[in-house]
Amino acid sequence: MNRTALLLLPSLLGLACGEAETAAVSTPESTRLESAALSAVFSGTVVDELGKPIAGARVTVNGVLRVTSSTGAYSLSLTESATGYLLDIRKDGYAPVNTLKTAGQIGQKHVLARGFTKVINPAATNELIDPKSGIRVLVPANSLQTSAGVPVTEQVSFSISPHGPDTMPGDFSARNSAGQSVALETVGAVTLAAVDARGNTLSLIPGRTLDVRIPVPAAVGGTMPACVLNGTCRAAIWLFDPLTGLWKEQAANAQFSTSGTSLKIVGQRKGEILPGDGLGTWNADIEVTTPACTLIEFVNIPLDCYNPPPGTTPEPGIEVGFEQNTVSGTPKSKTLASGSGTSFIALTNLRASTALKLSVEFPPGAPAYCGANLTLTSTPPASATYPQYWATGGLTQFITGPQTFTGYPKNSAGNNITLADVAAGDHPCGSHLYVETHP
Structure with missing residues (x-):
């Protein structure tokens, strides 16, 4: 690997109030191809925490989609962008990765953390509790549907993927309900997903509700900051948008306590959660207006x-x-x-x-x-x-x-x-x- 005066590129590390997010480091492997139009090349492998390749993961860069091979590999190129490249990697049952890259990168390794997964009968009410994070989800009977709007009656694999401050998608940039750009400091987050026996990503039937309880992670102290409870700082519930890399404030009937956050996720008719995003990634966060x-x-x-x-x-x-x-x-x-x-x-x-x-x-x-x-x-x-x-x-x-x-x-x-x-x-x-x- 050689340092070159022709390619000195910045890297990105998002922090929210001292919390580290995944780094996007530009390295000498970053490649610019000389062609009619300059292009940015992205390639790599997607693996789990044990290094096992993840086949069928969806890799999207600025809207261009690739699906990983049996070895977890992907490759794509697109026209250069002065505003960067939003890389999103996800597969149902795993915590997604979403980060901004300032240049193309080849030969990268991306790790998706496997979530807690349980097979449930969607015709019955189910309570799921992730034994590691303590996150609890109550799934009402007959509340899940396919992207075509067909209610699901077969067995479903339901997964809970917790996020700490170092595994959060995005860089903690957000937009609140007033349309203001803000930064966030997490007090607990989770990605939820449900998949039927055919591998279809499921969503909530409009009007149906998931009750979710997220304990404050040990990584951020295990106890809700006093300012949230006494109202001297503003906390809310935020939903991640993988197309923009932003967290967007949601009305989720949030209740904050000393040990965690309770919220309600309601199925939407026009799909505020993208079809490929399943049940979404949700975050209980403190709003920071001057990062x-x-x-x-x-x-x-x-x-x-x-x-x-x-x-x-x-x-x-x-x-x-x-x-x-x-x-x-x-x-x-x-x-x-x-x-x-x-x-x-x-x-x-x-x-x-x-x-x-x-x-x-x-x-x-x-x-x-x-x-x-x-x-x-x-x-x-x-x-x-x-x-x-x-x-x-x-x-x-x-x-x-x-x-x-x-x-x-x-x-x-x-x-x-x-x-x-x-x-x-x-x-x-x-x-x-x-x-x-x-x-």
Whole structure:
């Protein structure tokens, strides 16, 4: 893997108030084909948590659909887009993946977490409880139908796929009932799906209701933040739209308690949930109206610091870690490997005016000069006692600034920011970390 001055692409990592979302990292495998029209190429495999290929998964990029083969493989290409590529991967019985990519990516591996699945008789009332997450769903008798509107009477496989802050589809960007763009902080989420014996994705019959109870996940403290219960912050129920990558506020008769959220999902006549989306992905979230954005820029770092001699494929990359407290005071953290083809990372939908810790760790075997000459310089300046350095990396902390936008940052032309935009300051992010070292 070689660093190239011709292809320095940003990556995306969505955060909601310090919660890490799946990273879309542009790597040297990202490919641009020279043709009559430039195109973006996407390929990879879809596997479960044990590495087993998932056949028949639906992979959609900007509306172009492919279905994975028996080996879990897919491949597609489409015209280049300055506003990015929305990648959505789903299969009934698994938690979906949905993320924004800034460039084509080939040879990727995507992991879908298998949900709790139970075979039920749809003619009877069924109560399902996921033993791991504690999520409870009450399915009334005769409440499921095919996409053609035919009620289902045969056995049905019903699945519950919980989401924590690090497995949530999208980047926590949302639109509330007033049409305002906001960011979210989760206090529990779930994807529900039902499939008949023929493999048809089922939906709710209009007017029928699923009663759902979502405990607050241990990953966000296990207890509802006090601000939700006393009304000093606003919480609501949100439904994920895989076509836009946005969460949209829903009227779901939400009831918040110390331990979790109860809601009601009602079947719609005109299908607010897309046919391929089954029963939908639902999220109990705190609304954040002024999220923050931080850029992490890698400056003139030698290839050996990403991929120590003699070099391997794939390269190990530099490990970047970040941590920020949620509104309840629970620290949320995440790490990702940044390859030599990544010029910067945009951390989006962070909590504003809140301490953010960022760390850098060079891979094992990296030359001593990588850590010895590392500098972490930030705007705004680092907090007292930071940065801190050690032989193989460093850590800094600073306060994020308030912003007025959500999602991936755009330049003044309305396109996803590039390295040139970062260099020119044509971006809305309020904080910036420069990571630099030299021989």
